[in-house]
Amino acid sequence: MSDAPAGPLPEPGLPQPDRPTEPQPPALEALAQRLLNSAGLASKRDIQAPAARFAHQPFPQLGLAAALGDDAALLPATAAPLLLACEGLHPGLVEEDPWFAGWSGVLVNLSDIAAMGGTPVALVNSLWGTEAGPAEALLAGMARACEVFGVPMVGGHTNLHSPYTALSVAVLGAARGPVLSARAARPGDRCVLLVNTSGRFYRHYPFWDAATSADPALLRAHLALLVLLAGQGLVHGAKDISMGGLVGTAVMFAEAAGCRLDLELDAIKPPPGVELETWLACFPSFGFLLAVAPAQLAGLQQLIAAYPDLLCAEIGAFAPGASAVVWRQGGHCHSFWQGHELLTGFGALG
DSSP states (O other): OOOSOSSOOOOTTSOOOOOOSSOOHHHHHHHHHHHHTOHHHHHGGGGHHHHTTSOSOSOGGGOGGGSTTSSSOOOOOOSSOEEEEEEEOOHHHHHHOHHHHHHHHHHHHHHHHHHTTOEEEEEEEEEEOSSHHHHHHHHHHHHHHHHHHTOOEEEEEEESSOSSOEEEEEEEEEOOSOOOOGGGOOTTOEEEEEEEOSOEEOTTSSEEESSTTSOHHHHHHHHHHHHHHHHTTSOSEEEEOOTTHHHHHHHHHHHHHTSEEEEEGGGOOOOTTOOHHHHHHSEESSEEEEEEOGGGHHHHHHHHTTOTTEEEEEEEEEESSSSEEEEEETTEEEEEEETTSOSSSOOOOO
16 A cells, blocks of 8 residues: 555645544534434334333354344254244134234144144244234233243344234254154054043134133143154154144144044044134144054053143054044044045155
8 A cells, every 4th residue: 555645736825625533523413313213213112112022132152142132042052953943823703802812822833832742942933013012912911931931032024014913933853753744644543632621612612722821831841842752763754733733733734644544533632622623623732643663562651641631542543544533423423524625735755
C-alpha cells in the first residue's frame, strides 16, 4: 500500500474548506429511524415471546455456545442413530384451544420417537400468529409439556404478524438400542395394544387425555418404557396410535409391514363408559400397537404389570398375504381395508 496522498496537496497559506467526517445528525437520526422501523428488524422482536418461555441454556455442560440465541442450537454428541419427526397441528385445534395445541405438539412428537425405541433429545417449533394472545397460549402449552417430559425446546421460528395462526413442532431423538419399525412386523407376530386407560376425553375433542393432570415422573417412565421393551427384545415393531385412531394406525402398520393384520374387536376393551367405536377412532395420550413374537408375550405382560395405569392386551395377529386389515367379532369377519387402497403410500419394501 502506498503512503502517497490520493489527490493534490493543499496550497500552503490558503484557507481550506471544512471536511465533515460523519453525516449530519438529522440525516443520521432519520437513517436510524428508517432502519429501526424496517419490517425485517421489527420482526425479530417476535422472538421475545419464546425467549420468555424456554430455558436459555438447555445443555449447560456444553458451555455458552449451547445457550439459545445463536443461529442454530448446539446439541450433545451421540454415537447412536438419530430419529427426526415433525407434526403440524390441526388449524381448528390451534384456533379453539391454543394451550392444548401447544401441549399436543410436543406430546405427539415425543410419542413418535418412543414408537421407534428412541429417546428425545430436543425440540424446535414454527409458530405463526396474528397477535400475541393466541401465540402466548401456544407457547405456554409447549413450555409446560417440555417441563413435564424433560425435553428442551431449543429453537424455531416465530412470526406474530401473520394473517393466520399455525403451529408445527419437530423433535430430534436418538436410538441407542434396537430400533422399532412398523416394517419389522411379520406373519405370525401378535398385535398387542399398549395404552394408558387412566384419563378422560378432553372437552369435545376425540382426544383421550391421560397426561395433562398426571404425575410427570410417571409420564416420563411410560415413554421410556418403549426403549426398555426394545432393549430386552420383547417388541420388534411398533406404531404410535395417531389421529387416525387405533383403526387408522392398524392400517398404516399393515401397509408398512406388507402383510395382513387380523384384529379381534372383542379383545379391545375401552375404558368404562366409552363406546368401542369412539375408542377405535380416538387419539390416546399414550397408545401404541406392538408387533410381538409369540414367545415374548409372557415376558411383555410380566413387565407391563408393574405399570397399573397401562393396559397391555393381545388384540390380533399379523398373517400371510397382501397388506390388509380384517376385523373379527363373534364369529363374523369383515374386510376393513384392502392393500390396493393406498392410505399413506409408504408400503413394504422389496
